[in-house]
Each structure stands twice: as structure tokens, then as C-alpha cells.
Amino acid sequence: MIAREQWTAIAAKDSPETIDQGVSEVRKIREGVGLPPSGGTPDGITFSTNVKAVLANSLDKTGDIVVVWVVYDRFATIRGKGADDDPLRDETTNLIVKWDGSDWKVTTEAKYTAKVKFPHSYDPDSPYxxxxxxREVSDG
Incomplete structure (x- = not known):
């Protein structure tokens, strides 16, 4: 229920499949770590994400459809046990957002996902x- 509410808030109104795909992904991740398929974050666990670099490219001539790539590290902290001993590092993901007149909203419409091209891998020292x-994201 929580995931559906969150995905409904960030998904483009004309892209209802985005909500279903997002909820499905949340369920898979939760089940993969031994949690029930739905519900809140278990008591005593916190997550933090450190975005290291971003890349944004328009998928149309107006600039209203943009694919955003992100390289990040994600850490978990468990109360009483300390920091994550196996954090996600140098993960890369992307999402497509479209301007709805007042805000950017996520979409997974096939007509846009078909236009996504994989960029060169992020490396802070790579001219490519x-x-x-x-672009590197400043942490300070």
C-alpha cells in the first residue's frame, strides 16, 4: 500500500503501468531481503544514499521527456548492529521523467524507453x- 501511494504520487498520470511496475519492483526487493512483500521499513533500519554522478539527456526536441542516469552508493544502518557490512557501491540506474506542466513525473511508456541509449560508464577521470x-555531484 505504501509503495502504491508513493508511486502514484511520482508517476505520470498518463502512465499507469509505471505505478504497477514500480510496486512490483518494490515487492521483489522486499522479498529478496526476507521482508513481507508490502509494508513499511522495519523498525531500527535506516537507509542512506550517496549520489556520486548524474547524466541527463532529453529524449525529445522539447526537453519535456528526460532520461536521468544516476551513479550511487547505498548504505543501511541497523540499530544495535551498526553500519552495513555489504553496501551497494557504484550502482547505476536510470529513470525517465516527463514534464506535466508543474512537476517532473516518472514514466515507463514504451515509446520513451525505446529511445534510451546506454551512456559510457561513469568514471570521474574519463574524458569519454x-x-x-x-557530472560529479558535490557532497559539500
Whole structure:
């Protein structure tokens, strides 16, 4: 229920399949770590994400449909046990957002996902990644 509410808030109104796909992904992740398929975050667990770099490219001539790539690290902390001993590092993901007139909303419409091209891998010292448009996110 929580995931559906959150996905409904961020999904484009004309892309209802985005909500179903998002909820399905949340369920898979939860079940993969031994949690029930729905519900809140278990008491005593907190997550933090450190975005390291981003890349955004328009998928149309108006700039109203944008694919955003993100490279990040994600950490969990469990009360009484301390920090995550196996955090996700240098993960890369993307999402497509469309401007709805007042806000950016997520879409998974096939007409846009078909236009997504994989960029060069992010490396802070790579001239190819820089030329592709990757930009480091400042943490300070």
C-alpha cells in the first residue's frame, strides 16, 4: 500500500503501468531481503544514499521527456548492529521523467524507453564519460 501511494504520487498520470511496475519492483526487493512483500521499513533500519554522478539527456526536441542516469552508493544502518557490512557501491540506474506542466513525473511508456541509449560508464577521470555528459555531484 505504501509503495502504491508513493508511486502514484511520482508517476505520470498518463502512465499507469509505471505505478504497477514500480510496486512490483518494490515487492521483489522486499522479498529478496526476507521482508513481507508490502509494508513499511522495519523498525531500527535506516537507509542512506550517496549520489556520486548524474547524466541527463532529453529524449525529445522539447526537453519535456528526460532520461536521468544516476551513479550511487547505498548504505543501511541497523540499530544495535551498526553500519552495513555489504553496501551497494557504484550502482547505476536510470529513470525517465516527463514534464506535466508543474512537476517532473516518472514514466515507463514504451515509446520513451525505446529511445534510451546506454551512456559510457561513469568514471570521474574519463574524458569519454565527461563528453557523454556525466557530472560529479558535490557532497559539500
Amino acid at each position: 564519460a565527461w563528453a557523454d555528459g556525466w
